Amino acid sequence: MDRRETIKWMLAASAVIPLSRIHAAAAESYGTDPNLQRVYHPGDLWPLTLTQSQRDRATLLCDTILPADATSPSASQVGVVDLIDEWISAPYPTQRKDRDLVLRGLDWLDSESQRRFAKPWLDIPAPQLQAICDDICWVPKAKPEFLEAARFFARYRDLTTGGFYTSPQGRADLRYVGNTPLPRFDGPPLEVLKKVGLA
């Protein structure tokens, strides 16, 4: 059975067992001497494990954190949900810890919106969604009952910005310039030096 078939098999099996309860233990690490030249996509190295329902909630949260605007697309439009799925399905300790935090957090969003608005997270209108996010968006000001959710949100925001700003569209949004050979290195342009008072 090749890797692709393994993934299919894993996904089929997941229809029976809730995937959030399947640990990523089966996933194999890439080892200490991986091929650095090939292009990797989420799912190439270990099976992705988010259920459709989890993916939907993850997508909404990603795009709430980084929505599309005039400059760049939304987080989910540049593959951040796939990245988060890869991340929380990975066989490494940091990612396993994040898996626990993220899956519980995604469940919390649903139960919180049910509790407050009697609707699932995916169905609440923008102002209600914002009301929940405002309560959990900054750990230092979160009320005690929201502290754990705030920790989830902080980590999820880091995963989202990490994914977004390492994408080509994210790099363009920040107006990053580089990764291209130059005939010489000239240092900062005059306008830059002027702006910081060095010219």
Added chain:
Amino acid sequence: MPFISAQAAAHKDYDVIVVGSGAAGGQIAYTLTMDGVRVLMLEAGRKYDASEAAMFQTPDVAPLRGMDTPDKNFGFYDATVDGGWQVPGEPYIVGKGEGETDFKWWRARMLGGRTNHWGRISLRNGPYDFKPRTRDGLGIDWPIAYEDLAPYYDKVEMLVGIYGSNDGLENTPDSPAGCLLPPPKPIVSELLVQKHTARLGFPTVAGHRAVLTQALDWRRLPAKLHPGNPTAQKIIAADMQKRVPCFWATPCGNGCSIRANYQSTTVHLPPALATGKLDIVTDAMVAEITLSKNGRASGVRFVDRHSGKRVEVRARAVVLAASAFESVRILFNSHPSGHAAGLANSSGRLGRYLMDTVGSSLGGQVPLLENLPPHNEEGASGGHLYVPWWGYQAQAAGKLDFPRGYHIEFGGGRRMPDFDTLEGLEWLTNGSYGTKLKEDARRYYGSFVHFSGRGEMIPNEKSYCEIDPTVKDRWGIPVLRFHWQWSEHETRQAAHMQQTFAAIIESMGGRVRNQPQADGAKAISAGGSIIHEIGGAIMGDDPQTSVVNQWCQTWEINNLFVADGAPFPSNADKNPTLTIMANAWRVGDHIVDRMKRREL
């Protein structure tokens, strides 16, 4: 004669066996083969070629966006393969006795060793650094002085290609004209740091790094490197022309296939192989040194990692250059009759005086650097400027509560965003999300500065290693057990670093991200974590108190040498690699002389 099998090597006789292929092994193999000595190099890891380097790869095509994992500790694209803080199947033990603190041991199992990913910072030790005990009564003097090593610093700088400037600063030696390459222009955050450190009363000058900012002068340099040796001159002139200067892109730590920076695999080994005098066996994990009946080293025994079999190879002399503590381990594990405490250890000093560098870091954000016009800040991929230690006068006047100094490495700029570039941004944004977060990201990207201190540790009796009585690695070779303790000399220095970094950041109008740590024991990085391990087989004038003499020749076995950082009796704040190379060249010249005189 290039890469050969373990079995092939076992059937040949060599002049010298060199164990290790990094800065020390590469340099000594270069020096010896250029003078016609037949060398067998043994490397524990696999063959590696910098054409494997992932140079332009972006995080979006890497697993986990290229972030570090237990498999690749410095990120997916870091040049190190089969290495890290742990090597599978090759454990080490860290003592947990009272007062002992953590120790981490970075190893690379690959041709070129740790030179493939290092920071390329290449600083000369100054005159004070060789005579620390004479100056302040602490630590151990070297049996050699700056003047002994200076000609070799010159040569290494000319061979490797080091950018930097001569600033005439105390204990920060200038290089003779024609040694250094011009430094790259500083980026804006560096210029801002320079302005504000000047206000605070200390200098910021050009960094010294092993990166070609222009092509090496292949017409002038070969005669300086190898006077009277036309064959060597021809080989190195040809090789210098194959190295391409930096094209101002891609991280040095990923490796450099155009050979613009120094890796043993791109600078030392190609010309050494071109002499036809060098054989290399990779996947050769050296277990012990073998002795002949007359008590001289006859060769080494290694484990061929392909077959798991032990193989014996022979030579007239053996040079250990396996990285300081790995060389110590080999000596400990070599105990033919009469050497129960390990080879060359009648002084009892083997494994003693382990040192690393004092490290501490602090970062901040500078409003002046927000929203700058887009421009390319990648440069030579490391510091274009640095702050050499400035406190000699203050120390002499008794104004500081610690001896010895540190230099400051710092960085910032609009570099390619990594997965964690904007991590934890809420310390500035109060938790923004949505469109506001995108605006915040644009505002703050490129406005961060980060400072790291690199300071001198004074050797002490409580930082040492020994062989663990029970644990063996996957090859059946007994492993090291480390014991580590900092003294107040180091922890006070680390606390001082924190204050200094905060002062610079605040002077620039910036905000420190975390409160500067006043408790030095908390501010200091774990032992070993700066990856500047030194000591364990120190050199000296007295066989009672040192393991090797000034030529890094063991006192007890005159054809056995240790040419890496293990013989260093002190670990100046200057990063050790350049000194390792200069010292290895000196040792290599000495071996050539003695072979010519038929003394080996």
